[in-house]
Amino acid sequence: xxxxxxxxxxxxxxxxxxxxxxxxxxxxxxxxxxxxxxxxxxxxxxxxxxxxxxxxxxxxxxxxxxxxxxxxxxxxxxxxxxxxxxxxxxxxxxxxxxxxxxxxxxxxxxxxxxxxxxxxxxxxxxxxxxxxxxxxxxxxxxxxxxxxxxxxxxxxxxxxxxxxxx
Amino acid sequence: xxxxxxxxxxxxxxxxxxxxxxxxxxxxxxxxxxxxxxxxxxxxxxxxxxxxxxxxxxxxxxxxxxxxxxxxxxxxxxxxxxxxxxxxxxxxxxxxxxxxxxxxxxxxxxxxxxxxxxxxxxxxxxxxxxxxxxxxxxxxxxxxxxxxxxxxxxxxxxxxxxxxxx
Numbered sequence: 507x508x509x510x511x512x513x514x515x516x517x518x519x520x521x522x523x524x525x526x527x528x529x530x531x532x533x534x535x536x537x538x539x540x541x542x543x544x545x546x547x548x549x550x551x552x553x554x555x556x557x558x559x560x561x562x563x564x565x566x567x568x569x570x571x572x573x574x575x576x577x578x579x580x581x582x583x584x585x586x587x588x589x590x591x592x593x594x595x596x597x598x599x600x601x602x603x604x605x606x607x608x609x610x611x612x613x614x615x616x617x618x619x620x621x622x623x624x625x626x627x628x629x630x631x632x633x634x635x636x637x638x639x640x641x642x643x644x645x646x647x648x649x650x651x652x653x654x655x656x657x658x659x660x661x662x663x664x665x666x667x668x669x670x671x672x
Numbered sequence: 673x674x675x676x677x678x679x680x681x682x683x684x685x686x687x688x689x690x691x692x693x694x695x696x697x698x699x700x701x702x703x704x705x706x707x708x709x710x711x712x713x714x715x716x717x718x719x720x721x722x723x724x725x726x727x728x729x730x731x732x733x734x735x736x737x738x739x740x741x742x743x744x745x746x747x748x749x750x751x752x753x754x755x756x757x758x759x760x761x762x763x764x765x766x767x768x769x770x771x772x773x774x775x776x777x778x779x780x781x782x783x784x785x786x787x788x789x790x791x792x793x794x795x796x797x798x799x800x801x802x803x804x805x806x807x808x809x810x811x812x813x814x815x816x817x818x819x820x821x822x823x824x825x826x827x828x829x830x831x832x833x834x835x836x837x838x
Contacts, residue, residue: 517795645686
């Protein structure tokens with residue numbers, strides 16, 4: 507059997523990272539599928555519009571900057587519109603083109619930073635848990651947050667794929 | 673900092689396992705929420721019924737027995753109804769009670785087996801990849817399949833949660 511150049515922990519971290527990136531790519535593909543007007547439709551009658559779910563997922567990735575201690579959100583205004591408020595509460599939404607730019611910029615920066623992280627850094631705490639709590643709950647680390655974020659993406663991708671475009 | 677009793681690879685494997693279990697629990701909770709008749713409704717007009725998605729996710733977990741080399745599917749008949757066929761193609765479906773029993777039985781067996789696996793076993797190949805291909809693509813291991821299965825669960829949970837119950 508070929509010996510991998512990565513140690514087992516790095517190998518497992520790599521799987522989680524690839525999983526996150528593949529779900530990001532799936533969302534990118536979905537957002538490039540229709541014309542912009544289609545994204546103003548609800549994914550199911552009375553439910554969130556596709557544009558809202560897109561903005562919501564951008565805000566969720568953007569939250570990883572402060573959560574991982576990398577700095578501030580890049581697009582703090584998106585949190586107000588797509589995370590703190592429900593769909594239709596805010597009248598003027600950014601354009602799909604601007605949202606796509608934000609999505610691309612955030613993911614490019616995150617991907618670059620993630621790739622440079624060691625396995626040790628991945629299993630270290632994130633900023634939402636104190637040093638003291640982390641000693642009792644060592645699973646509250648960055649990798650766990652990434653797995654959660656990946657599943658959050660999958661959850662809303664399932665909903666987005668119900669969009670009926672005429 | 674407290675030293676974990678698990679080595680880093682085991683710690684990371686544990687995160688993935690907990691993530692899979694938490695998504696299974698979320699589905700169990702969802703399936704205990706309404707009366708059985710509610711699950712005959714479509715999650716969105718013209719889309720899959722909740723019972724179909726439930727059966728589909730049971731069949732997906734059941735497929736882990738042969739995929740991981742543990743043996744045969746426990747409920748092979750579910751694959752035909754909920755995986756090889758689309759919703760509404762098969763007229764007579766198992767009852768919700770029987771599906772819940774299958775779900776519980778499969779997950780109990782899988783969880784027990786998973787907990788006994790070493791980190792080394794997790795990063796070893798699954799049966800859908802040959803020894804030869806695995807040497808070129810070492811990411812095609814059991815842990816990766818588990819991450820994929822967890823996201824598959826999240827994807828359909830997102831859809832199930834759109835169910836409107838009157």
